[in-house]
Amino acid sequence: MSSLAMPGLLQSLVPALGWALLNFVWQGLILGLLAWPTLALLRQAGPRWRYAVCAWSLLICLGLPLAHLAWMLSGEAGSRMPSPVGALPAWLQAVATHLPALVTAWSFGVMLMALRLGVGLAWLGRLRRRAGPAPQAWQQRLDALALRLGLCRKVTLGLLPDLSSPITLGLLRPLVLLPTALLSGMPPPLLEALLAHELAHVRRWDYLANLLQSLVESLLFFHPVVWWLSGQMRDAREEVADELAAQALDDPRRMATALHELSLQQAGFAPRLAMSASGGKLLQRLERLLAPQAQTAGWKIALPALLVAATSLWMQTQPSLGANGRTGQPAPVSASLPSLPSMPQLLQLPVNARHMLLLDESSGAVLMAKDADAAVPIASITKLMTAMVALDARQDLDEQLRIEAGDLSARKPSAAHLAIGASISRLSALKLTLMPSDNRAAATLARNYAGGTPAFVQAMQAKAHSLGLTNTRFVDPAGILAGNVSSAAEVAKIAAAAARYPEIARISSEQSARVGVDGHARAVRNTNPLVGDLGWDIKLSKTGYTGAAGSCLTMRINSGGKPFTLVLLNADDSAQRQLDATRIRDRLASLRSS
Known part of the structure; x- marks a missing residue:
């Protein structure tokens, strides 16, 4: 140029x-x-x-x-x-x-x-x-x-x-x-x-x-x-x-x-x-991850599915509606668990569990609830009631009990690998019931009750009635059957009652123990990995799992010098259940420090 x-x-x-x-x-x-x-x-x-x-x-x-x-x-x-x-x-x-x-x-x-x-x-x-x-x-x-x-x-x-x-x-x-x-x-x-x-x-x-x-x-x-x-x-x-x-x-x-x-x-x-x-956009991203099937469906099918997913997620992340229809105060879950506007920030935490409740024991306030009145299977959380009924009988804790063939469940084998014919003390059976959640140990406690297992199950139901539990039913002492049902609100009452038994509170809050089986010490561990973990002060704990119940957990914990009861029912798996509990624990700690 x-x-x-x-x-x-x-x-x-x-x-x-x-x-x-x-x-x-x-x-x-x-x-x-x-x-x-x-x-x-x-x-x-x-x-x-x-x-x-x-x-x-x-x-x-x-x-x-x-x-x-x-x-x-x-x-x-x-x-x-x-x-x-x-x-x-x-x-x-x-x-x-x-x-x-x-x-x-x-x-x-x-x-x-x-x-x-x-x-x-x-x-x-x-x-x-x-x-x-x-x-x-x-x-x-x-x-x-x-x-x-x-x-x-x-x-x-x-x-x-x-x-x-x-x-x-x-x-x-x-x-x-x-x-x-x-x-x-x-x-x-x-x-x-x-x-x-x-x-x-x-x-x-x-x-x-x-x-x-x-x-x-x-x-x-x-x-x-x-x-x-x-x-x-x-x-x-x-x-x-x-x-x-x-x-x-x-x-x-x-x-x-x-x-x-x-x-x-x-x-x-x-x-x-x-x-x-x-x-x-966080909500849009969560919808994509939680409802991936909507991406491959036709748009007429996918659009309602996404709307349902978005509505569900939105409801989980919003404060619950109180009885007066205003946000920030959850509706009462039972007459003895009043709803107070305490720490409403917790209501914004989504959880994987389908049913849950967080209770401030010092004030009786429900800090967080999710479908807490629904009666659903509770799996091995049943064993808290089993332990209470066994202790109420005031039988000799040192008495030796023998594992029998009738104590065997093909669907839920022995978590402590108890063989038929093994000899354990009643106290050892109690420990094995609460820590590794052994089904044979729970069945042995019930069979050695006055009147046998049928009388034991009746005593469990009578105990539930005495605690004012109207949504709770028991049909076996181990929680294997789906007929063992309760609600998150009533499981909190079961945990509160169990905490009044020093033996249950001590055993269920131990990370590990040695239990005598056939005269030999056997090491067992708690099914709740949070027990004894750094940052946790757990005073009572019980986990559970069946296909019908999903992963369940109830705990009584201390945070900031205050006692709380947490109930999680029907989580997808133990990892999600643990994440739910950890997230709630962390939010309690952050609110107390702020």
């Missing part, structure tokens, strides 16, 4: 750029009108499709003004420019006279956006320099997760105290930064799920995609469609990462639980340019 043509090209650039930007106003609106119904139709098709639509739409947004600018500048400088201003319609003449001011304002905006982008990148560099090394055990966990995700690049794990969420940064040298508080404040399985989410971002090169996306935002900052598409793309990106992480873990529910637990962390910050597990 000759030196004489250069001034002409520069002189043509300003109006050409101005016309390109002006034309993109209506072009972007049309693109947005096309993208909106497309995204709506793809809502049930999975986040990858929506991400692709948003990415291509943003690319077209960038390409339209660039193509228009190139077309106007092609050939001889100014040869493709509109006719002289005087030949244009009056309204276009008015617009043309303001093109230099328009381009100047756009240039100023781009410079501000570029400055914002540069500051963000510099801040990420500062975070990398400030990060400390993570414990070697967690780096090894990260490496193992990377292999499960098919990630060949080396990813480093670092610690930083003032973050609110794990973040991922870096293109050639990816780094996952973990808030220091999460190492001690979140159960390892949940923290592992968050790390899997961050590794999914690394696998998909999302850091690079986010930088390019930010560049488009900087150049086309003036158009609302660009910001809308960019927001939709970021939301879809987080859902895709959730999906990949859940597949690697083979546990979508764990991923959902981790995201909700992370949402309760309020301190710290998450840089915009980094990939963060706290991004996107």
Whole structure:
């Protein structure tokens, strides 16, 4: 290009750029009108499709003004420019006279956006320099997760105290930064799920995609469609990462639980340019993880399913309605368990258990309840009543009892491996009933009751009646049969009654013990792994599980010097049951310290 043509090209650039930007106003609106119904139709098709639509739409947004600018500048400088201003319609003449001011304002905006982008990148560099090394055990966990995700690049794990969420940064040298508080404040399985989410971002090169996306935002900052598409793309990106992480873990529910637990962390910050597990719309992400079948169904079937899932999740995360219909005060679950507006923040905690109750023993206030009046199978929580009836009989605890063939259950074998013909004391049978939850030991206690097992079961029901339990029924002493039912509200009463027996409180709150079987000491452990665990002060405990009852747990615990009773019935598994209890314990501790 000759030196004489250069001034002409520069002189043509300003109006050409101005016309390109002006034309993109209506072009972007049309693109947005096309993208909106497309995204709506793809809502049930999975986040990858929506991400692709948003990415291509943003690319077209960038390409339209660039193509228009190139077309106007092609050939001889100014040869493709509109006719002289005087030949244009009056309204276009008015617009043309303001093109230099328009381009100047756009240039100023781009410079501000570029400055914002540069500051963000510099801040990420500062975070990398400030990060400390993570414990070697967690780096090894990260490496193992990377292999499960098919990630060949080396990813480093670092610690930083003032973050609110794990973040991922870096293109050639990816780094996952973990808030220091999460190492001690979140159960390892949940923290592992968050790390899997961050590794999914690394696998998909999302850091690079986010930088390019930010560049488009900087150049086309003036158009609302660009910001809308960019927001939709970021939301879809987080859902895709959730999906990949859940597949690697083979546990979508764990991923959902981790995201909700992370949402309760309020301190710290998450840089915009980094990939963060706290991004996107939480409710939408949880719906995707908890109801994945909706993504493959037809939209007429999937839409009601998602609405039901969203309604259920919303109800779990909202304060319960009180008797007066106002939020913040749960409805009474029984006459002896009054509902008081104590610590309503706990009502916002979702739990996996279908039925639960948290009771403040010092005030009698129900702090949290979920379908607490429903009569459902309670499995081995039955054994608390078995122990009370056995102690009420005041039989000799040192008397030797013999395991018989009738004590054997083909469906629920002996947890303590008691052989037929084995000899144990009544006290040992009581310990084996409460700690390893042995069914043969419970059956032996009942068979050696005056009148045998039928009289023992009648005594259990009479004891329930004396405690004012109207939703509780017992048909066997071990809790094997689904006919043993109670409600979360009444299980709390059973736990309160059992706690008045020093032997039950002591035995059920021991982590391990040695029990005499055939004259030899045998080591047994409590079925509740939380007993004796760091951070727990458990005064009474009993777990249970059957196919009909799910995973169950009742505990009396101390938190902040105050006693509480917790009941969890029909959780999916023991891990979910433990996560429910730990989350509630942590929230009690945080509320007491605040």
